[in-house]
Amino acid sequence: MAERIRVMYSEEEVSARIREIANQINRDYEGKEVHLIGILRGGSFFMCELAKRITVPVTIDFMSASSYGMSTTSSGVVKIVKDLEEPIVGRDVIVVEDIIDTGRTLSYLLEMLKERQPESLKLCTLLDKPDRRVVEVKIDYNGYSIPDEFVVGYGLDYAQKYRNLPYIGIVEFE
Ligand code: IMP
């Protein structure tokens, strides 16, 4: 099936929005250090751009959970494919994700991370699709709430493609 990508948020718009989120984090974490946990692979682009705009001391780590594979519908199965390199006990943690869709992945990961006793644990996502929520998840920092469309770019993929697009686009199937 052929597909076309229509721009939803341009590179400039996304960049400006990420700066706003970073400024909010800079205010909220003044005098503290923040430990960012990027969710591979989709959250990595957003996390790097966010980290570059944060001015309090930053450390980073990554973890990977199973997600959509080649399909555009969630399997509901969450599997830890790669765990963190470092303990998070006593740290101020922000989990950084590309998109919250059904909420299954993040509700599972957040519960798991909470048991490791961080000082604080927040969730930052570039995109939120509230219409699709199955499991409730508290989002602390959100780039954009979007309608139920399949989007790519800025780390988000369709069949592993388009992650490298420097903007957020809607996939249109022809
Ligand atoms: P959830 O567990 O349903 O919230 O799934 C979240 C994951 O599904 C994200 O991390 C993405 O990998 C993937 N996903 C959900 N919606 C989209 C989309 O519109 N484009 C690309 N990936 C998506």
Ligand code: MG
């Ligand atoms: Mg993902």
